[in-house]
Amino acid sequence: MSGKNKNAISPLRSEDYPEWYQQVIKAADLAEVSSVRGCMVIKPWGYGMWELLQRELDDRIKATGHENAYFPLFIPLSFLQREADHVEGFAKECAVVTHHRLEEKDGQLVPAGELEEPLIVRPTSETIIGESFAKWVQSYRDLPLMINQWANVVRWEMRTRLFLRTAEFLWQEGHTAHATEEEARAEMDTMLEVYRELAEDVLALPVICGEKTEGERFPGATTTLCIEAMMQDRKALQAGTSHYLGQNFSKASGIQFLNKEGEQEFAYTTSWGVSTRLIGGVIMTHGDDDGMRVPPKIAPKHVVVIPVVPKAELEGEVFEYADKVAAALKSATYDRQPVRVQVDKRDIRGGEKTWSWVKKGVPLRIEIGPRDIEAGKVVLFRRDRGPKEKEFVSIDELPNKIPGILSEIQDGYYQQAKKYREENTRTDLSTFDELKEFFTPKNTQKPEIHGGFVRAKWCEDSEVEKKLSELKITIRCMPLEQSGDTGKCIVTGKEAKKDAIFAKAY
């Protein structure tokens, strides 16, 4: 296993993208499947990314006037039934609790004590939060009500994939109630913008902001806005959604207030959420054939210091020096926080140690050996460069230099992803045949990475969406930035006003 040109991950992205994705998660030690059907264990390196994402987003949620609260995991079955579209959307994937006690019978524990009314494990919390909102709101003076909760939810999915679709996942769900439609719609816009900023500035994921078609809308919503990202297999990933719910849920839950005119009126509500799926998006956007590449802003460690100990008796000296360098680095600031540094003193072989960090995607590696100590230098490796590309930096300059390099990496990942999306977005297709050609792989046995985003006109006829399913594509969204031109629908050829993004999706 000398393999100078060998990549750390097998298969390569180009060979088998879904398998590559699984292997990266394993190699980077982000998560693993648990013995519970469809559920995952998020391991420290993956959870660390989530915690940092959480912190960034939580700050922004609070800065836009929201407060955190917590509502029950269990929802009475009857609550779900209050909103017709909502039931239809979620009923099939609900986990249901029907008993509350176990009794021993023939050596086996069996459920006893049947509940009078079954409880469902929340797939989302509109109904249970609506119940509270109804109590909290009496007057227009109680509005707006702006609440967020960090929670886990359960959706009994048929097919699961780590981070992208698991039976249980972590997310945040915001729920707000307003006195006017205008205000509620403005809230929906605000939160979409928060998500866009989170995705682009923190996760380095370029996204398209748009509106969902009726067919793709959240069950029970009047309007659904979304951010859509392109993965390296050119499929779209819905990375976040913000919904204007009109009065649908306030009517279902009885969220009523007395307005200034002294009349009872139903509130206008919104909800919005992002989940651990975003971590999947980060993996599929930034990962390469050597494993994960973590954007510095959510890297649990920015820098790992690897002491190089050629002879056992030098260990003490090298470790001590590595600790000193680490301490100096921690005094530097990146993204308004101290640089996160770890000294890797594990008793394993050097090559293995180095590669474990390459696969985890830590932005910077620093190696320090006796020769470097003598010369007052360290060897710096950047994850956005080749794994062997080194740079010597004097120890004195190091703390000043690191934040700038982290910014460069963060920005570089974003630019690279954006370039990839642009290179794989077509705006010049105008007929269904061209669309079909674009979204059909050349190799039908083992489809190669193909397709991408197509931006084209759509006549807003829902029949179009049915026809698109032949090509296994959907309308991802109607971008918020519309050209305003009229043209011909790419599917029907009819007069069309709306620009839409067509793509295969996760």
Place this chain on the structure above:
RNA sequence: CGGGGUGUAGCUCAGCCUGGCUAGAGCGCUAGUUUUGGGAACUAGAAGUCGGAGGUUCAAAUCCUCUCACCCCGACCA
């Protein structure tokens, strides 16, 4: 829920068709020796009620029945 497949050591799998010695390999793990500014080599070792239950048989990982779990392809989805 339809169609296909797989359950054998921590992981990846061979063995099953055609029943028969003490159930194997690679990786990983443990120890020792050598090596090491780089994803080491050698030697030794630990590790398995062959998914579960029942049946056929002198004899079952292997054949039969039932059952459970997981994976892949569809329909559903943050």
